[in-house]
Amino acid sequence: MDFLTQSLAEAFTMLVSLDPELYFIVWVSLRVSLMSTLIASAMGIPLGFLIAIRHFRGKRGVITLLNTLLALPTVVIGLFVYALLSRQGALGHLGLLYTPAAIVVGQVILILPWVAGFTVSAVSRIDERYRRTAMTLGAGPLQTAIAILREARFGILGSVIAAFGRVISEIGIAMMLGGNIKGFTRTMTTAMALEHNKGEFVLAVALGIVLLAVSLAMNILLQVIQGWYGEDR
Amino acid sequence: MMLYELAEIQMRFGSFTALDIDSLTLHENTACALLGPNGSGKTTLLHILAMLKRPTSGLFRFMGEAVVWREKRLLPLRRKVVLVDQHPIMFSTTVLNNVAYGLKIRGEARSAQKRIVMECLDRVGMSGFAARPAHRLSGGETQRVAIARALACSPRVLLLDEPTAGVDIENQVVVEKIINDLCSEKNMSILFSTHNPLQAERLSRRKVFLSAGRLAAPDTANRFLVKALKEKGIMELMTNMGNFSRIAPVGSFISIDPEKIRIYAKGHGNQGCHTSRLPAKVLQMNADTDRIRVVLDVCDGTGDGCGIQLTAIAGAEEIRHTHIIPGDTVQLAFDTDATVINYGKDSRKPPVKEPISYEK
Amino acid sequence: MMRYFFKFFLVIFSLVTATPMNTASAESRIITMSTTTSTEASGLLDYLLPEFYADTGITVRAIAKGTGAALRDGMDGNVDIVFVHDEEREKKFVEDGFGTKRYYVMYNDFVIVGPKNDPAKIHDAVDSAEAMRKIAKARTPFISRGDDSGTHAREKQLWVATGLPLNRHGEPIDGRGWYFAIGQGMGPALVMAGEKDGYLLSDRGTYLHYKYGRAQGYDPEVIYEGDDMLKNPYGVIPVNPERFSHVNNDLAETFARWLVSERGQEVIGSYQLHGHPLFFPDARKGQ
Numbered sequence: 001m002d003f004l005t006q007s008l009a010e011a012f013t014m015l016v017s018l019d020p021e022l023y024f025i026v027w028v029s030l031r032v033s034l035m036s037t038l039i040a041s042a043m044g045i046p047l048g049f050l051i052a053i054r055h056f057r058g059k060r061g062v063i064t065l066l067n068t069l070l071a072l073p074t075v076v077i078g079l080f081v082y083a084l085l086s087r088q089g090a091l092g093h094l095g096l097l098y099t100p101a102a103i104v105v106g107q108v109i110l111i112l113p114w115v116a117g118f119t120v121s122a123v124s125r126i127d128e129r130y131r132r133t134a135m136t137l138g139a140g141p142l143q144t145a146i147a148i149l150r151e152a153r154f155g156i157l158g159s160v161i162a163a164f165g166r167v168i169s170e171i172g173i174a175m176m177l178g179g180n181i182k183g184f185t186r187t188m189t190t191a192m193a194l195e196h197n198k199g200e201f202v203l204a205v206a207l208g209i210v211l212l213a214v215s216l217a218m219n220i221l222l223q224v225i226q227g228w229y230g231e232d233r
Numbered sequence: 234m235m236l237y238e239l240a241e242i243q244m245r246f247g248s249f250t251a252l253d254i255d256s257l258t259l260h261e262n263t264a265c266a267l268l269g270p271n272g273s274g275k276t277t278l279l280h281i282l283a284m285l286k287r288p289t290s291g292l293f294r295f296m297g298e299a300v301v302w303r304e305k306r307l308l309p310l311r312r313k314v315v316l317v318d319q320h321p322i323m324f325s326t327t328v329l330n331n332v333a334y335g336l337k338i339r340g341e342a343r344s345a346q347k348r349i350v351m352e353c354l355d356r357v358g359m360s361g362f363a364a365r366p367a368h369r370l371s372g373g374e375t376q377r378v379a380i381a382r383a384l385a386c387s388p389r390v391l392l393l394d395e396p397t398a399g400v401d402i403e404n405q406v407v408v409e410k411i412i413n414d415l416c417s418e419k420n421m422s423i424l425f426s427t428h429n430p431l432q433a434e435r436l437s438r439r440k441v442f443l444s445a446g447r448l449a450a451p452d453t454a455n456r457f458l459v460k461a462l463k464e465k466g467i468m469e470l471m472t473n474m475g476n477f478s479r480i481a482p483v484g485s486f487i488s489i490d491p492e493k494i495r496i497y498a499k500g501h502g503n504q505g506c507h508t509s510r511l512p513a514k515v516l517q518m519n520a521d522t523d524r525i526r527v528v529l530d531v532c533d534g535t536g537d538g539c540g541i542q543l544t545a546i547a548g549a550e551e552i553r554h555t556h557i558i559p560g561d562t563v564q565l566a567f568d569t570d571a572t573v574i575n576y577g578k579d580s581r582k583p584p585v586k587e588p589i590s591y592e593k
Numbered sequence: 594m595m596r597y598f599f600k601f602f603l604v605i606f607s608l609v610t611a612t613p614m615n616t617a618s619a620e621s622r623i624i625t626m627s628t629t630t631s632t633e634a635s636g637l638l639d640y641l642l643p644e645f646y647a648d649t650g651i652t653v654r655a656i657a658k659g660t661g662a663a664l665r666d667g668m669d670g671n672v673d674i675v676f677v678h679d680e681e682r683e684k685k686f687v688e689d690g691f692g693t694k695r696y697y698v699m700y701n702d703f704v705i706v707g708p709k710n711d712p713a714k715i716h717d718a719v720d721s722a723e724a725m726r727k728i729a730k731a732r733t734p735f736i737s738r739g740d741d742s743g744t745h746a747r748e749k750q751l752w753v754a755t756g757l758p759l760n761r762h763g764e765p766i767d768g769r770g771w772y773f774a775i776g777q778g779m780g781p782a783l784v785m786a787g788e789k790d791g792y793l794l795s796d797r798g799t800y801l802h803y804k805y806g807r808a809q810g811y812d813p814e815v816i817y818e819g820d821d822m823l824k825n826p827y828g829v830i831p832v833n834p835e836r837f838s839h840v841n842n843d844l845a846e847t848f849a850r851w852l853v854s855e856r857g858q859e860v861i862g863s864y865q866l867h868g869h870p871l872f873f874p875d876a877r878k879g880q
Binding site for chain 3: 095
Binding site: 127129130132133134135136137138139140141143147150151 | 280283285304308311312314315316318320321322324325334335338339382383386
């Protein structure tokens with residue numbers, strides 16, 4: 001018990017004293033995760049939208065595939081992308097392995113099915129009348145799409161936030177593709193794993209507190225957004 | 234100018250035929266009511282007229298132009314027509330933004346947008362609501378804003394799907410008044426669906442009846458099995474009246490529009506049995522506001538009532554002139570478009586006696 | 594409200610995207626090194642690399658893994674240099690043409706850690722092989738790293754030296770109930786040995802860290818130490834540029850030569866963990 005309280009106390013001291021190592025790790029984590037989320041959203045939202053509104057053969061199959069990919073473990077993605085980005089792999093010449101960009105590639109693959117899948121369900125939930133209304137008021141295909149996405153914005157935003165929460169707290173991809181290089185690819189989760197390996201707890205606990213704070217902030221944001229959503233309906 | 238010309242328009246969903254219209258023409262600058270029970274295809278027809286749904290087959294002309302159902306070609310045509318849904322849905326933003334939507338889409342200048350929006354809201358009496366969140370209005374308010382939103386697009390055709398369904402009584406009156414005002418509008422045609430014949434009467438000059446996806450006579454009371462008419466020997470009389478362009482199969486039904494039956498007192502005009510008139514006995518007469526509903530029993534060859542009851546609706550003045558009372562024997566004439574053949578579900582549509590022609 | 598919210602997001606996103614991801618520009622002098630968890634977890638790298646940077650202006654990005662994975666990174670050309678401790682495999686690595694040359698840099702040693710009361714009575718064993726035999730005989734818990742690391746390789750060598758019957762994984766055949774292969778790093782293995790009152794082979798650095806470096810302390814003691822078989826030499830090998838043209842061989846060679854230079858050896862020798870030296874300079878003349 002003494003041990004835990006002492007670690008906590010030291011962790012808080014570290015947080016308050018704005019320890020540069022700690023905050024650099026937080027910065028790397030946030031930057032990589034935001035980047036992954038941004039790219040996955042830029043790809044996943046249009047993809048999910050198209051799947052939701054188009055009628056095509058095998059649509060159910062595609063949705064089932066997306067839902068299956070949701071459960072893909074991070075280490076599987078890590079392994080797959082490692083094989084791709086390793087110098088011996090197909091994209092080895094890019095020299096991306098053990099860089100933040102490699103983590104972003106893996107994390108984008110991790111959350112693309114999330115963003116796309118949740119966009120599909122968010123857009124599918126949108127009343128058919130929105131499409132009809134936009135069209136009858138003179139909207140072209142793109143304008144109609146924008147009108148529908150606008151109505152689904154809360155659901156989509158929720159999925160983006162959930163995706164961000166997923167990448168910031170994952171470790172498999174960051175460890176395997178980033179390599180936990182100090183001051184370069186060391187993220188909150190990989191740093192915590194290393195500290196555990198070292199038998200150190202102070203930095204790990206401090207990072208844990210930051211991670212919890214980020215998760216809490218994301219959840220509050222999600223609640224607020226869903227609150228608007230509920231009210232707005 | 235012809236607004237819409239439809240020929241052989243069919244809308245099928247799998248094996249189910251939702252709409253099957255032989256021929257329908259709608260003129261410009263008139264208010265037209267679309268009547269029929271639920272599920273009769275009113276909404277489907279409105280969606281086709283709004284060019285939101287492509288009919289499975291048939292020829293569709295809009296403002297003299299044969300419509301090509303390709304998105305690029307449709308867009309400019311669709312911008313002349315606006316449909317207001319039965320339960321209109323509002324974009325989750327302010328009333329002002331909702332009404333401005335069509336203008337934004339059309340790239341209207343911001344200053345003009347604001348002016349037009351306020352004008353349109355004014356016309357539906359909702360100008361005080363501009364800044365309100367549109368998706369939290371009541372049913373009646375929503376309907377009014379939806380009409381304003383449609384008007385902002387200054388359409389040539391305004392289609393309204395059951396404009397007063399789901400609207401409280403006070404707002405029903407307001408919505409009817411708005412529609413009535415719009416009918417006097419130049420350069421805009423109004424077509425609305427309703428299941429309320431009185432509303433149709435109040436607001437429209439023309440009525441189109443739909444039943445099971447087909448154009449039909451309005452009153453289902455005047456619906457007879459052709460086989461029954463044949464047995465009573467009445468089918469022959471009716472055929473002689475020259476109302477049918479197609480052969481009516483034994484298994485089909487004939488509907489007769491009650492408003493298109495003319496009643497003549499016996500001995501008035503032509504004496505005795507006129508070949509183009511049908512003898513009948515007056516059973517009952519009911520006043521319905523300024524109109525009178527007359528229930529008749531059609532006479533067979535022997536001159537007695539044969540049990541086939543027919544309802545006619547005519548203006549009170551018109552009936553008063555004939556001096557008829559229940560028990561009288563009268564003679565009936567049908568307007569040329571009074572009868573409609575309703576083919577039974579199983580019977581196939583027979584070929585047209587004379588081909589329907591339309592301009593190419 | 595929504596509008597401000599979206600603007601806020603836009604600002605964050607542009608901020609994130611504006612900062613370059615991979616800071617390595619053309620003229621920056623950076624090499625990537627795969628190494629063992631022990632060099633990183635012991636804190637040596639945090640002491641050594643800044644000194645190297647101060648002398649040469651070269652940044653070394655270290656990826657800490659098990660020896661097997663670290664060598665594998667070299668074999669795949671994913672790093673410029675490897676710094677590990679498994680002499681046999683390192684030599685093969687050079688022989689197979691993956692590395693240019695193996696430099697002896699330093700050694701540290703393994704110790705057999707166990708409960709204070711030494712239930713298997715290994716303290717007075719004549720050599721490390723006898724100590725292991727005694728553990729097996731007493732069937733006291735033994736925690737094996739089981740992760741293909743250098744430490745794990747050493748465990749296996751010790752088991753072979755005992756002459757006990759082993760299975761094809763190099764584990765004692767009658768290991769059920771006392772031999773636990775956990776597949777984790779040194780730290781977790783030490784913690785587990787403490788929990789299970791068992792013995793384990795540990796590098797001295799990690800042990801010292803657990804013993805003296807933490808507020809909560811660590812009960813197990815070094816029970817047996819000092820045998821030659823417990824020495825753990827570290828080698829550094831630049832990855833062969835003939836094999837992988839993209840590797841930064843010049844800077845890797847610079848780092849290797851710095852490590853074995855007088856200056857580098859002095860830095861290594863001066864590193865202490867909680868008042869105890871950890872690594873012993875081992876550079877050979879003329880290498």
